[in-house]
Amino acid sequence: MNTVVNKIKPLELNRPKLSAQYFDEPKLLFADNREHSDPKIGIALYGPRSLGTSRHKQEVHIGFIGTGEGMTAARKFYSDLTDGVAGDTGQISFPGCKADRGFRCELRMDDNLFEAITRKETIEILGITNQKERFERFLGVLQTKLELLTQRDYPLDYIVFVPPNDLFKKCRVADYRVQKIPIHRDLRRAFKALAMKFHKPTQILQETTIGLVDSRRQLDHLSRIAWNLFTGLYFKVEGLPWSPVGLTPGTCFIGISFFRPLGSASTLRSSVVQAFDENGEGLVLRGPTFHWNSYQEERSPHLSEEMAHELLQMVLDRYRSERRQLPRRVVIHKSSRFEPEERSGFEKALCASGVEQYDLVSLRISNDVRLIRAGQYPPLRGASFNVGDISYLYTTGYIPEIGGYPHGHVPSPLQVADHIGDASDAQIKQEILLLTKMNFNSADFAGSMPIDLRFSRLVGNILREIPAEQSPQPKYKYYM
Structure with a gap:
């Protein structure tokens, strides 16, 4: 008997086109238009970007909230750091902060700007067993301290809150239910939301950091702590530590993310927008609230066409109000893909607004594809490659x-997807690299995400604490 054999032609797939490119490390601008790629070296050598301008403060007046011992220790901690801190292997020395070094300003820390948390208040708060009541009582005490401190007839630029360690342990977080809805609260977020009502930037400094209480965890090197504290301080008092080199003038970078308002049902979401100009200065805006059921729909929320249009129009109106003109170009960064309705809403708002150019870009960290480099080191920051139509960038x-x-971990590239707009792939990636260096909450060389996306998420955590009827402060310094 003859056997018939069916020969099936093997499936042939087109080989994906592979390409690779390397982008040089972006430069930053410091005083007198001097350039360097490392924020720490640039500050130490040249001084901050706004040195010699009206934004630079010769003196910074600092107020304190804490126990008497905590405030005294915190003042000494800041004072010691102003003289400078020696570095170590992998840690650049902190040059200090005085008229002739570092951020080129003097700190003023007067006893009249001390507002004490008394032992009586501490005992009362610790005696409350209910988490919600204890947390809210502590916030009530802090509100009183902020009111008293900001009403003093003394100049005040910046407030340092040194929470007593025993109170911090008991009130750092609170978990409870209201009408069966689980609520999680965080002291840092709640304090930031509370303090912005007084229009003063703040810093939370734990007693473990200043050596008043032993820490169970390994603290960062003192030079790194100093760099981060003083970089944040300088920006919060309206200084500009550095600015990017190479961003197109008149460009507005927008990061969009979502959060669930405090005490709301699990299906409710609000959007938050971080808009940054070409100098790296940001605006915070809270967008519309909408329903999104992640069990019935996709896990990542998406905006309808109408809401996307409304959200972007709100950003452009605020930008025009602050800058007295519209941006020439808008770049929207989003951590999830752009749905067709969402994209349509954004594009219609942009086309109707008079903005000349725009780009929509989806960014997410990808663990699926990596480059393998010959030798013992990981791929270079700035390495980029394309696999077919999908683009990747190592930040x-x-x-x-x-x-x-x-x-300290195997680096994963950013996947650059859904790009629609006017700029080239190379320009989009160079801008992303630059925006990873614009975090004024630290002086690190660079981060993994562009600043607009990174902080739209973090800001959302603080916006949760701000009631819907209260307008949040637009300046980013209140959220740092």
């Missing part, structure tokens, strides 16, 4: 400028 990796890889 972390080996950094030749510092001779090492500071992140």
Whole structure:
């Protein structure tokens, strides 16, 4: 018997086109238009960007909230840091902060700007067993301290809150239910939301950081702590530590993310927008609230066409109000893909507004595809590659400028997807690299995400604490 064999032609797939490119490390601008790629070296050598301008404060007046011992220790901690801190292997020395060094300003820390949390108040708060009541009582005490401190007839630029360690342990978080809805609250977020009503930037400094209480965890090197504290301080008092080199003038970068309002049903979401100009200065805006059931729909929320249009129009109106003109170009960064309705809403708002150019870009960290580099070091930060139509960029990796890889884990590239707009792929990636260096909450060389996306998420955590009827402060310094 003859056997018939069916021969099936093997399936042939087109080979994906592979390409790779490397982008040089972006530069930053400091005083007198001097350039350097490392924020710490640039500040130490040249001084901050706004030195010599009306934004630079010669003196910064600091107020304190805490126990008497905590405030005294915190003042000494700041005072010691102003003289400078020696570095170590992998840690650049902090040059100090005086008229002739570092951020080129003097700190003023007067006894008249001390507002004490008394032992009586501490005992009363610790005696409350209910988490919600204890947390809210502590916030009530802090509100009183903020009121008293900001009403003093003394100049005040900046408030340092040193929570007593025993209170911090008991009130750091609170978990409870209201009408069966679980609520999680965080002291830092709640304090930031509370303090912005008084129009003063703040810093929370734990007693473990200043050495008043032993810490169970390994603290960062003192020079790194100093760099982060003083970089944040300088920006919060309206200074500009550095600015980017190479961003197109008149460009507005917008990061969009979502959060669930405090005490709301699990299906409710609000959007938050971080808009940054070409100098890296940000605005915070709370967008419309909408329903999204992640069990019935996709896990990542998306906006309807109408809401996307409304949200972007709100951003452009606020930008025009602050800058007296519209941006020439808008770049929207989002961590999830752009749905067709969402994209349509954004594009219609942009086309109707008079903005000349725009780009929509979806960014997410990808663990699916990586480059393997010959040798013992990971891929270079700035390495980029394309697999077919999908583009990737390493924002972390080996950094030749510092001779090492500071992140301590296998780097994953950003996947750059859904790009629709006017700029080239190369321009989009160069801008992303620059925006990873614009975090004024630290002086680190660079982060993994562009600043507009990174902080739209973090800001959302603080916006949860702000009631819907209260307008949040638009300046980013209140959320740091």
